[in-house]
Amino acid sequence: xxxxxxxxxxxxxxxxxxxxxxxxxxxxxxxxxxxxxxxxxxxxxxxxxxxxxxxxxxxxxxxxxxxxxxxxxxxxxxxxxxxxxxxxxxxxxxxxxxxxxxxxxxxxxxxxxxxxxxxxxxxxxxxxxxxxxxxxxxxxxxxxxxxxxxxxxxxxxxxxxxxxxxxxxxxxxxxxxxxxxxxxxxxxxxxxxxxxxxxxxxxxxxxxxxxxxxxxxxxxxxxxxxxxxxxxxxxxxxxxxxxxxxxxxxxxxxxxxxxxxxxxxxxxxxxxxxxxxxxxxxxxxxxxxxxxxxxxxxxxxxxxxxxxxxxxxxxxxxxxxxxxxxxxxxxxxxxxxx
Amino acid sequence: xxxxxxxxxxxxxxxxxxxxxxxxxxxxxxxxxxxxxxxxxxxxxxxxxxxxxxxxxxxxxxxxxxxxxxxxxxxxxxxxxxxxxxxxxxxxxxxxxxxxxxxxxxxxxxxxxxxxxxxxxxxxxxxxxxxxxxxxxxxxxxxxxxxxxxxxxxxxxxxxxxxxxxxxxxxxxxxxxxxxxxxxxxxxxxxxxxxxxxxxxxxxxxxxxxxxxxxxxxxxxxxxxxxxxxxxxxxxxxxxxxxxxxxxxxxxxxxxxxxx
Amino acid sequence: xxxxxxxxxxxxxxxxxxxxxxxxxxxxxxxxxxxxxxxxxxxxxxxxxxxxxxxxxxxxxxxxxxxxxxxxxxxxxxxxxxxxxxxxxxxxxxxxxxxxxxxxxxxxxxxxxxxxxxxxxxxxxxxxxxxxxxxxxxxxxxxxxxxxxxxxxxxxxxxxxxxxxxxxxxxxxxxxxxxxxxxxxxxxxxxxxxxxxxxxxxxxxxxxxxxxxxxxxxxxxxxxxxxxxxxxxxxxxxxxxxxxxxxxxxxxxxxxxxxxxxxxxxxxxxxxxxxxxxxxxxxxxxxxxxxxxxxxxxxxxxxxxxxxxxxxxxxxxxxxxxxxxxxxxxxxxxxxxxxxxxxxxxxxxxxxxxxxxxxxxxxxxxxxxxxx
Numbered sequence: 001x002x003x004x005x006x007x008x009x010x011x012x013x014x015x016x017x018x019x020x021x022x023x024x025x026x027x028x029x030x031x032x033x034x035x036x037x038x039x040x041x042x043x044x045x046x047x048x049x050x051x052x053x054x055x056x057x058x059x060x061x062x063x064x065x066x067x068x069x070x071x072x073x074x075x076x077x078x079x080x081x082x083x084x085x086x087x088x089x090x091x092x093x094x095x096x097x098x099x100x101x102x103x104x105x106x107x108x109x110x111x112x113x114x115x116x117x118x119x120x121x122x123x124x125x126x127x128x129x130x131x132x133x134x135x136x137x138x139x140x141x142x143x144x145x146x147x148x149x150x151x152x153x154x155x156x157x158x159x160x161x162x163x164x165x166x167x168x169x170x171x172x173x174x175x176x177x178x179x180x181x182x183x184x185x186x187x188x189x190x191x192x193x194x195x196x197x198x199x200x201x202x203x204x205x206x207x208x209x210x211x212x213x214x215x216x217x218x219x220x221x222x223x224x225x226x227x228x229x230x231x232x233x234x235x236x237x238x239x240x241x242x243x244x245x246x247x248x249x250x251x252x253x254x255x256x257x258x259x260x261x262x263x264x265x266x267x268x269x270x271x272x273x274x275x276x277x278x279x280x281x282x283x284x285x286x287x288x289x290x291x292x293x294x295x296x297x298x299x300x301x302x303x304x305x306x307x308x309x310x311x312x313x314x315x316x317x318x319x320x321x322x323x324x325x326x327x328x329x330x331x332x333x334x335x336x337x338x
Numbered sequence: 339x340x341x342x343x344x345x346x347x348x349x350x351x352x353x354x355x356x357x358x359x360x361x362x363x364x365x366x367x368x369x370x371x372x373x374x375x376x377x378x379x380x381x382x383x384x385x386x387x388x389x390x391x392x393x394x395x396x397x398x399x400x401x402x403x404x405x406x407x408x409x410x411x412x413x414x415x416x417x418x419x420x421x422x423x424x425x426x427x428x429x430x431x432x433x434x435x436x437x438x439x440x441x442x443x444x445x446x447x448x449x450x451x452x453x454x455x456x457x458x459x460x461x462x463x464x465x466x467x468x469x470x471x472x473x474x475x476x477x478x479x480x481x482x483x484x485x486x487x488x489x490x491x492x493x494x495x496x497x498x499x500x501x502x503x504x505x506x507x508x509x510x511x512x513x514x515x516x517x518x519x520x521x522x523x524x525x526x527x528x529x530x531x532x533x534x535x536x537x538x539x540x541x542x543x544x545x546x547x548x549x550x551x552x553x554x555x556x557x558x559x560x561x562x563x564x565x566x567x568x569x570x571x572x573x574x575x576x577x578x579x580x581x582x583x584x585x586x587x588x589x590x591x592x593x594x595x596x597x598x
Numbered sequence: 599x600x601x602x603x604x605x606x607x608x609x610x611x612x613x614x615x616x617x618x619x620x621x622x623x624x625x626x627x628x629x630x631x632x633x634x635x636x637x638x639x640x641x642x643x644x645x646x647x648x649x650x651x652x653x654x655x656x657x658x659x660x661x662x663x664x665x666x667x668x669x670x671x672x673x674x675x676x677x678x679x680x681x682x683x684x685x686x687x688x689x690x691x692x693x694x695x696x697x698x699x700x701x702x703x704x705x706x707x708x709x710x711x712x713x714x715x716x717x718x719x720x721x722x723x724x725x726x727x728x729x730x731x732x733x734x735x736x737x738x739x740x741x742x743x744x745x746x747x748x749x750x751x752x753x754x755x756x757x758x759x760x761x762x763x764x765x766x767x768x769x770x771x772x773x774x775x776x777x778x779x780x781x782x783x784x785x786x787x788x789x790x791x792x793x794x795x796x797x798x799x800x801x802x803x804x805x806x807x808x809x810x811x812x813x814x815x816x817x818x819x820x821x822x823x824x825x826x827x828x829x830x831x832x833x834x835x836x837x838x839x840x841x842x843x844x845x846x847x848x849x850x851x852x853x854x855x856x857x858x859x860x861x862x863x864x865x866x867x868x869x870x871x872x873x874x875x876x877x878x879x880x881x882x883x884x885x886x887x888x889x890x891x892x893x894x895x896x897x898x899x900x901x902x903x904x905x906x907x908x909x910x911x912x913x914x915x916x917x918x919x920x921x922x923x924x925x926x927x928x929x930x931x932x933x934x935x936x937x938x939x940x941x942x943x944x945x946x947x948x949x950x951x952x953x954x955x956x957x958x959x960x961x962x963x964x965x966x967x968x969x970x
Contacts, residue, residue, distance in 0.1 A: 413855075413856060413858065414858045417858055423856075425856050427852065427853065427856075428853070429852070429853040429854075429856035429857045430850075430853055430857075431845065431846040431849040431850055431853055431854060431857070431916065432849055432850065432916070433845060433849045433916040433917045434842065434845055434846060434849065438842055438845075438846075439857075442842065442843075442846055442854070442857040442858070442859065443843075443854075443857045443858030443859045444858065445839040445842060447839070456833075456837075456838075457837075457838040457839065457840070458837050458838065459837055459838060459839060459842070461837075486639075489636075489639070
């Protein structure tokens with residue numbers, strides 16, 4: 001497990017020792033640890049961090065888990081950063097509970113730790129958390145969908161393509177946010193599946209994967225042939241759902257797909273009318289702000305009620321709805337990632 | 339025995355590090371005979387046989403097949419030259435059928451386009467030939483030529499392996515401990531098989547520890563000791579205890595039997 | 599000692615009458631269980647076939663209106679196509695007593711090579727597509743060369759190449775998705791496998807046949823590619839020398855070598871062929887999702903092994919079949935689809951698949967014991 005990461009981290013460590021040996025007054029070192037290497041969200045985050053590191057004149061060491069959920073890989077990466085004498089690091093935790101002791105060790109060693117995207121449990125185990133307010137992101141698309149449907153929202157048939165059976169934080173926050181925005185009684189706001197609203201037709205698991213998204217939508221269509229709203233956990237799942245709808249001739253505008261992320265392919269799909277609206281988040285900004293905070297040692301003010309710094313989410317749609325703030329596809333394309 | 343040997347080896351040497359497996363070993367197999375090779379464990383008889391069937395390449399020495407020098411680099415080359423070996427583990431694929439096993443590595447293809455371009459096997463021909471070969475050796479009590487080898491008894495498997503060797507061996511058949519894993523009844527059958535093969539004119543090299551079996555079927559006995567041929571004896575003139583005594587060095591064979 | 603010879607010879611001669619029946623198959627003590635075992639040994643695909651039928655019956659009762667319909671069966675077929683194609687590749691490898699953990703990674707890499715070369719770099723699809731096939735074959739051959747030349751266990755080799763091909767995927771794809779619309783604009787051929795095909799319409803239009811039983815079926819060309827591919831590989835395995843050599847190599851490599859088979863060449867051919875099939879799977883994947891997603895197919899490795907194992911192919915090599923693998927893939931598809939339509943929670947799908955795997959391996963072990 002995490003062999004790849006460990007090796008990468010080891011190489012990074014070696015490189016750093018090399019730098020130390022040649023110049024003891026070397027620039028500050030900061031780290032960025034993401035969940036995986038491949039997800040475009042993290043790829044973009046890394047790019048943002050690299051640009052910022054260059055601007056600030058610090059050395060950036062990046063590491064990642066081998067797969068989503070790889071805690072061991074991240075632990076090793078943190079240990080390497082501690083022994084490399086890093087000033088601090090930003091991390092997107094794969095396991096928001098299991099990583100806490102290691103983060104405490106790092107902070108005890110004097111490193112600044114900024115958690116990105118996925119808050120720790122407990123959240124205050126880090127110096128600060130910069131993240132998208134996923135519930136708010138969900139609410140935006142929920143509101144937009146309800147407003148756009150108008151009177152028809154009352155008898156909508158909604159299919160949810162969620163992330164995973166165990167409902168990770170981001171999964172229920174987005175799902176429940178959508179429901180709140182759409183005007184559905186969510187019962188327990190930290191769990192989906194307990195609602196009794198007749199408009200909810202089906203929950204399926206897509207794992208955020210395009211192919212599995214298609215399969216999930218195909219099964220959902222068998223259960224809800226008259227579906228007219230599809231909530232998707234992310235844009236690949238939305239693209240998969242679209243393929244399933246197209247195969248049965250429902251690509252005629254009769255079904256509205258909403259999503260969250262704001263990756264460039266996703267925004268282009270909004271432009272093409274595949275996705276009705278998507279909430280865009282800003283990984284580049286997250287990483288850049290984190291590096292600023294670590295290097296300067298100044299943590300921006302955080303609303304204590306929220307517990308984390310919201311890096312913002314904006315609704316992107318080609319058909320703005322009254323009363324829901326949104327930006328155009330053109331603007332979205334300028335800000336998109338991946 | 340007269341005439342030129344079918345298979346002859348002179349001054350074979352083979353070392354594994356500091357262990358000398360073959361020390362100027364000679365070997366002669368005459369046409370139409372069953373030659374038994376006996377020797378104590380570690381005497382080098384298995385290395386000798388491996389050199390003859392291509393599984394081991396000797397460091398020096400010559401091997402002649404029908405008077406022509408040959409250099410086998412693999413068992414496949416020896417096989418192409420007409421030397422078939424029945425290995426102790428039989429070299430059969432348990433999950434494949436009897437017919438498949440008999441033609442393993444030398445399958446027949448259908449004639450014409452289908453065989454040439456679609457590489458299609460000629461199954462009916464292979465099954466027919468396999469059945470014929472087994473019948474020739476009196477083994478056709480095996481009902482179904484397409485049943486897998488693993489459903490056969492040990493003796494039946496040995497029968498298939500022998501039939502394969504007899505069917506394809508044009509010069510020599512080498513059999514390595516063919517009765518070692520078999521019961522009394524089955525050993526009996528295999529010995530008869532060997533005599534059948536001999537009657538068809540193929541010489542056999544038999545490697546065995548089983549003295550009664552050796553003395554029953556062998557025409558001559560090659561005694562291997564300390565990496566070389568010690569003597570060749572006629573089983574009609576010596577007893578089993580003599581042979582064991584020569585093999586272990588307890589007794590020195592008479593001048594006449596000593597290897598040249 | 600000479601008396602001994604005579605004695606044992608006499609004793610053995612006394613047995614001569616009994617030896618005549620030596621080579622006949624002794625069936626007298628075969629009980630019912632033994633006979634079932636023998637039947638399964640001869641027709642190992644019958645178990646997965648029965649399980650598939652059982653699944654269909656159970657879900658037809660549990661979700662009558664939704665499950666038992668040509669359209670839903672068509673969906674299941676479409677949903678399992680990718681795994682079935684990868685399963686065909688995996689079957690070849692497992693028949694040689696190997697395992698290939700890199701099939702999924704090869705597939706994704708090939709889909710990226712095909713798609714990105716054509717769409718992003720604007721290379722004609724006539725070149726990009728064969729390039730993808732070549733890439734798959736090369737990946738497979740690399741696996742095969744390492745397995746044979748360095749004599750490493752396939753598990754370790756493909757564990758390594760899984761990582762390597764995955765890294766190449768990230769490098770070449772830049773983790774960038776290619777959208778369906780962009781693909782459609784510049785390389786629609788790559789999406790061909792996703793094209794819908796209605797057998798009823800086809801036969802009524804071309805041959806004027808009114809085959810009612812075909813009504814409602816909606817296939818994709820991808821499913822046809824899968825069936826044709828499966829037929830070709832079935833032919834290779836059962837009707838050519840290479841096929842026999844593959845079985846023999848997996849069954850007992852030493853025996854195969856002694857029987858004159860070049861096992862190394864056989865293995866390299868198998869891994870290369872498997873790589874090529876993974877590239878075909880990539881084509882089917884592009885058709886299914888319309889574009890290229892470098893993050894897709896994370897579970898494809900294990901899913902393909904699951905299909906092969908449930909289909910009755912032995913992980914110990916030498917026995918199994920392509921038909922079994924297709925049925926195995928269908929079983930997984932039917933259970934997942936059926937459980938989803940019955941409204942059961944998703945975790946029970948995983949639970950059911952796990953049970954199926956263990957049952958399949960248990961039965962395989964039992965069948966193998968027939969020779970004992």
